[in-house]
Amino acid sequence: MQFNEKELNSIKELIDKSNRILIIPHKAPDGDAIGAALGLFQVFSQLGKSPMVRCFDEPPGVFSFMPNIEKVQIGLTSTDYDAIFIVDSGATHLTGFNESHPQLFDKSLEVINIDHHPSNEFYGKYNLVVTEASSATQILYEMCMNLDLPIDRNTATCFLTGIYTDTGSFMHSNTTPEVMKIAARLLAKGANLRSISKDLFNTTKISTMRLWGRVLKNTYQTTDSVTMSVVTEKDFEDTGAEYSEMTGAVDYVNSVPESKYSVILTERDGKVKGSLRTLREEVDVAAVASAYGGGGHTKAAGFTIPGYLEKEIRWKVVDN
Ligand SMILES: [Mn+2]
Structure with missing residues (x-):
C-alpha cells in the first residue's frame, strides 16, 4: 500500500506526543467502522495512552463479541483531545457530529481522517485516504506495520472484522491477493475468526x-x-x-x-x-x-x- 510519506510521518509525530485520543466511527456503524475504532482503541491502550471511542449511534448487538465493545460511548460532549481519529467516514455528515461540532472539520483540531471511500472529502488536518484499500482496517493494519505499532490478538480480531465485513466475507471484487495476505497475518496474530464468521454471518434474528x-x-x-x-x-x-x-x-x-x-x-x-x-x-x-x-x-x-x-x-x- 502506497502511503503519502509526509502525511504518515506527521501522524507518527502526533501519535507519539498525544495521550488523550478520541476515535470516532461513522454513525449506524458497520463492522469496518467499529473494527477500525476498537482496533485503534486497543493499539493506543497498549501504548499506555488514554483512548476513547465515541459514536453517534449505539453499535448493533451483533458486535458484542468484539473486544472492548462496552467502551464505546454514545454522543460527543467535548473535542478537547490531543488527537482525534475519524474512521471509515467519507463525508463529515456521516459522523453525525458535523452540526453539533463543526470545529471537527475546519482543520483547527488535530484530526486524522482514515478512510477508503473514493468520495472522501479530505476534511482532516491529516488524511490517510487510500481508495484501493478494501476497508479502513486494512489501512490501519498497514499504518501499524509502517509505524511499528503493536497488533495483539484483540486488535487482530478488530482489523479482520473490518476486512471480513467490507469484502463480504472475501466475495467482493475488492478481495485482492494483498487482502488475503493481511487476513492470513491477522489470523496468525490470533484473530478470532470463529466469532467473526459465526456472530456476523451465521446469526440471523x-x-x-x-x-x-x-x-x-x-x-x-x-x-x-x-x-x-x-x-x-x-x-x-x-x-x-x-x-x-x-x-x-x-x-x-x-x-x-x-x-x-x-x-x-x-x-x-x-x-x-x-x-x-x-x-x-x-x-x-x-x-x-x-x-x-x-x-x-x-x-x-x-x-x-x-x-x-x-x-x-x-x-x-x-x-x-
Ligand atoms: Mn469501510
Missing part, C-alpha cells in the same frame, strides 16, 4: 428473517435487467426489525444471474434510501447513485433522498 422475507417477496426485474426490491416503513413496523437488519439484503438480491445491477429502496423516517450493488465489470453503480446525489464504490454504492414510496400498479389493454 427472527425479525431479520421476517424483514428479508418482505425484501424477497417484493423483488422484481425491470425490462432493462435491473433487479429491484422495496421495503416500506410498514415492513419495519410489521416485522419489528431495525434498519441495520437490512445489511446484506442487497447483496443477496444481487445474486440473480444476468442482472445488470441491483437496487433496494428503503423507506424510513420520510426518506428513501437506495442501496446498489453490481457484479458486472463494466457497470459503475457509484455513477448511478450520483445521479440521485449519492456515491460510493464502483461495485457498491447508495443514495438518500427525501420522500416516500408509493405503490405503482400498471394496467395494460390486451386483445381477446
Whole structure:
C-alpha cells in the first residue's frame, strides 16, 4: 500500500506526543467502522495512552463479541483531545457530529481522517485516504506495520472484522491477493475468526428473517435487467426489525444471474434510501447513485433522498 510519506510521518509525530485520543466511527456503524475504532482503541491502550471511542449511534448487538465493545460511548460532549481519529467516514455528515461540532472539520483540531471511500472529502488536518484499500482496517493494519505499532490478538480480531465485513466475507471484487495476505497475518496474530464468521454471518434474528422475507417477496426485474426490491416503513413496523437488519439484503438480491445491477429502496423516517450493488465489470453503480446525489464504490454504492414510496400498479389493454 502506497502511503503519502509526509502525511504518515506527521501522524507518527502526533501519535507519539498525544495521550488523550478520541476515535470516532461513522454513525449506524458497520463492522469496518467499529473494527477500525476498537482496533485503534486497543493499539493506543497498549501504548499506555488514554483512548476513547465515541459514536453517534449505539453499535448493533451483533458486535458484542468484539473486544472492548462496552467502551464505546454514545454522543460527543467535548473535542478537547490531543488527537482525534475519524474512521471509515467519507463525508463529515456521516459522523453525525458535523452540526453539533463543526470545529471537527475546519482543520483547527488535530484530526486524522482514515478512510477508503473514493468520495472522501479530505476534511482532516491529516488524511490517510487510500481508495484501493478494501476497508479502513486494512489501512490501519498497514499504518501499524509502517509505524511499528503493536497488533495483539484483540486488535487482530478488530482489523479482520473490518476486512471480513467490507469484502463480504472475501466475495467482493475488492478481495485482492494483498487482502488475503493481511487476513492470513491477522489470523496468525490470533484473530478470532470463529466469532467473526459465526456472530456476523451465521446469526440471523427472527425479525431479520421476517424483514428479508418482505425484501424477497417484493423483488422484481425491470425490462432493462435491473433487479429491484422495496421495503416500506410498514415492513419495519410489521416485522419489528431495525434498519441495520437490512445489511446484506442487497447483496443477496444481487445474486440473480444476468442482472445488470441491483437496487433496494428503503423507506424510513420520510426518506428513501437506495442501496446498489453490481457484479458486472463494466457497470459503475457509484455513477448511478450520483445521479440521485449519492456515491460510493464502483461495485457498491447508495443514495438518500427525501420522500416516500408509493405503490405503482400498471394496467395494460390486451386483445381477446
Ligand atoms: Mn469501510
